[in-house]
Amino acid sequence: xxxxxxxxxxxxxxxxxxxxxxxxxxxxxxxxxxLQTRLLRQATALAGDVSTAEDLVxxxxxxxxxxxxxYNETCRFSTWLYAILLHRHQKSVRRARSRPVSxxxxxxxxxxxxxxxxxxxxxxxxxxAEAATQHELFIELRQCVEELPSKHRQVVLLRFFEDASLPxxxxxxxxxxxxxxxxxxxxxEKLRKMKMNLPDLKxxxxx
Amino acid sequence: xxxxxxxxxxxxxxxxLLAGGVLSEPERSQVENHLAACADCRKYCNEITKxxxxxANWEGNFKHIEPDxxxxxxxxxxxxxxxxxxxxxRLTPIMTICEWWHDVIWPxxxxxAGLAAVWVVILAVxxxxxxxxxxxxxxxxxxxxxxxxxDQQKILAELxxxxxxxxxxxxxxxxxxxxxxxxxxxxxx
Numbered sequence: 001x002x003x004x005x006x007x008x009x010x011x012x013x014x015x016x017x018x019x020x021x022x023x024x025x026x027x028x029x030x031x032x033x034x035l036q037t038r039l040l041r042q043a044t045a046l047a048g049d050v051s052t053a054e055d056l057v058x059x060x061x062x063x064x065x066x067x068x069x070x071y072n073e074t075c076r077f078s079t080w081l082y083a084i085l086l087h088r089h090q091k092s093v094r095r096a097r098s099r100p101v102s103x104x105x106x107x108x109x110x111x112x113x114x115x116x117x118x119x120x121x122x123x124x125x126x127x128x129a130e131a132a133t134q135h136e137l138f139i140e141l142r143q144c145v146e147e148l149p150s151k152h153r154q155v156v157l158l159r160f161f162e163d164a165s166l167p168x169x170x171x172x173x174x175x176x177x178x179x180x181x182x183x184x185x186x187x188x189e190k191l192r193k194m195k196m197n198l199p200d201l202k203x204x205x206x207x
Numbered sequence: 208x209x210x211x212x213x214x215x216x217x218x219x220x221x222x223x224l225l226a227g228g229v230l231s232e233p234e235r236s237q238v239e240n241h242l243a244a245c246a247d248c249r250k251y252c253n254e255i256t257k258x259x260x261x262x263a264n265w266e267g268n269f270k271h272i273e274p275d276x277x278x279x280x281x282x283x284x285x286x287x288x289x290x291x292x293x294x295x296x297r298l299t300p301i302m303t304i305c306e307w308w309h310d311v312i313w314p315x316x317x318x319x320a321g322l323a324a325v326w327v328v329i330l331a332v333x334x335x336x337x338x339x340x341x342x343x344x345x346x347x348x349x350x351x352x353x354x355x356x357x358d359q360q361k362i363l364a365e366l367x368x369x370x371x372x373x374x375x376x377x378x379x380x381x382x383x384x385x386x387x388x389x390x391x392x393x394x395x396x
Binding site: 023025028029033036037038040041044045050053054057058061062065066094095097131134135137138141142145156159160161165166181182184185188189191192195 | 219220223224226227228229254255258259261262263264265266267268269272273274278279281282283285286287288289290314315316
């Protein structure tokens with residue numbers, strides 16, 4: 001949960017934000033420049049493949065530009081962007097459900113994304129086998145998260161993918177901090193139960 | 208009472224928040240004190256933390272993903288295109304309804320489920336109303352109806368007896384033609 005590209009909360013950010021609000025697209029592009037990498041990774045984690053994620057980020061940025069006057073700075077800008085990303089993703093999922101299923105659209109399938117990932121494993125510090133296991137665990141858990149009710153899923157994704165604080169989550173979701181705490185508790189509890197029911201992961205939970 | 212019996216239950220939310228990394232410092236020390244004393248909660252905390260670990264380290268799986276310059280340019284162009292004033296598009300009412308249908312109604316399964324539920328309710332009400340009418344026939348006429356029918360039968364019987372019985376009181380009128388004129392009397396005589 002380390003924020004690597006969150007340089008927006010610097011001294012230049014408020015000025016860029018006010019210029020962007022005034023209608024300057026260049027200022028908006030500068031504002032989001034440092035967030036784009038993380039946003040693409042978040043979108044890939046949500047959508048499952050990079051090309052869909054790129055489109056998702058594009059839609060998110062356009063939506064953010066249009067909704068910029070409504071950003072009231074009650075939460076971090078990156079959290080606000082991520083909330084828009086989540087919303088866009090939910091919308092695309094809903095639309096995809098009403099259309100015929102294509103293999104390319106399946107999330108987290110053994111598609112080229114996973115093969116690309118295996119090709120890039122050598123570049124990371126951990127061993128390829130360990131990285132593959134971690135990725136498999138992540139995919140399984142991500143599928144469990146997808147099965148959660150919407151309000152619980154949002155809290156989990158905001159907390160772990162965006163590293164949002166409790167007040168930020170409350171501001172984005174429009175509820176109290178107590179509600180966010182309760183939802184996070186129930187979500188993690190449900191995930192724990194779901195994961196314990198998975199036969200191949202049962203050994204992991206026995207400590 | 209349940210809360211009193213299950214004292215660890217009140218720590219479970221805090222343990223989840225601890226695993227999520229959002230527990231405040233005073234609460235953390237309190238929970239850690241409890242964890243030192245309670246083996247069950249320690250086990251629960253380990254389970255939750257281990258379960259959430261792949262989510263907490265999610266970015267490690269996507270380290271290789273970086274947007275290249277072309278993608279960044281594409282996004283910037285998309286924002287610039289959105290910033291340009293859109294050409295005024297005249298929407299007819301039918302087009303508006305079609306767009307609304309396509310964007311709101313069609314993708315939303317809940318609306319379809321709701322419509323289906325309404326139809327089921329209407330069908331059920333119809334069937335239940337249809338089933339009531341033969342039941343009334345089967346149960347037969349009510350006591351009041353029977354009484355009124357009997358009264359009517361009595362009245363009818365009286366009427367019939369009145370018509371069939373001889374009328375002694377009233378003398379029978381016999382036909383006696385009267386002569387209209389004097390001449391006619393003479394003639395008859």
